Amino acid sequence: MIITYALTFAIGCFGLGLLFNLWRIARGPTTADRILALDTMVINLIAILVLYGISRSTQIYYEAAMLVAMVGFVSTVAYSRFILRGDIIE
Amino acid sequence: MDLWIEILVAIFLVISGVFGLVGSFGLIKLRGTMQRLHAPTKATTLGVGGVLIASMIYFTFGRGSLSFHELLITLFLFLTAPITANFIAKSYLAKNVTPDDLPDTHSDYGWAVYDDPPGGGPEQEQALGKDR
Numbered sequence: 691m692i693i694t695y696a697l698t699f700a701i702g703c704f705g706l707g708l709l710f711n712l713w714r715i716a717r718g719p720t721t722a723d724r725i726l727a728l729d730t731m732v733i734n735l736i737a738i739l740v741l742y743g744i745s746r747s748t749q750i751y752y753e754a755a756m757l758v759a760m761v762g763f764v765s766t767v768a769y770s771r772f773i774l775r776g777d778i779i780e
Numbered sequence: 781m782d783l784w785i786e787i788l789v790a791i792f793l794v795i796s797g798v799f800g801l802v803g804s805f806g807l808i809k810l811r812g813t814m815q816r817l818h819a820p821t822k823a824t825t826l827g828v829g830g831v832l833i834a835s836m837i838y839f840t841f842g843r844g845s846l847s848f849h850e851l852l853i854t855l856f857l858f859l860t861a862p863i864t865a866n867f868i869a870k871s872y873l874a875k876n877v878t879p880d881d882l883p884d885t886h887s888d889y890g891w892a893v894y895d896d897p898p899g900g901g902p903e904q905e906q907a908l909g910k911d912r
Contacts, residue, residue, distance in 0.1 A: 699793070759856050
């Protein structure tokens with residue numbers, strides 16, 4: 691019962707965080723801001739996936755969270771590298 | 781499930797939710813890009829770590845099945861957050877800051893964003909040849 695309220699609170703927090711990130715992506719003056727906001731979105735999404743797994747009390751969503759973490763890291767590095775050097779793999 | 785485990789999980793969830801919200805709020809609140817880099821890479825990573833600890837406690841004590849693979853995600857995120865921060869800072873420096881704006885490095889080599897890495901080319905070949 692307590693966990694249900696705490697889960698609702700945490701999912702609300704991270705969902706609001708996703709909206710903030712979206713605002714920064716739309717607004718962000720520089721490209722680095724947009725990359726940063728995308729990276730934060732990925733991290734918030736991992737948290738929401740894990741929270742959803744707790745609320746359904748199933749462990750299926752960990753694989754999804756792990757995959758999202760890996761793909762998010764690789765895409766952030768690739769995007770930054772593209773901005774930095776004009777090429778991803780030299 | 782015991783009451784104290786529920787309370788422990790709830791405390792972790794609330795703390796991590798607050799940290800995640802603070803991290804994302806810092807992204808819109810702070811002024812410069814370099815300032816904004818601080819909020820998500822530290823606070824949000826800590827928030828996700830709290831969520832994963834909460835789920836570990838929940839599934840280990842609440843469901844009776846020992847679960848450690850959340851630690852993998854935590855470890856992965858804690859390893860990759862500094863790397864992404866470094867890369868984002870470097871891409872910002874390369875696009876928006878000229879070498880004249882930066883302080884001197886007080887060493888033989890300049891900033892890694894603008895100058896070639898030390899060694900490389902014939903110099904490095906020589907060093908490798910010396911080692912052999």
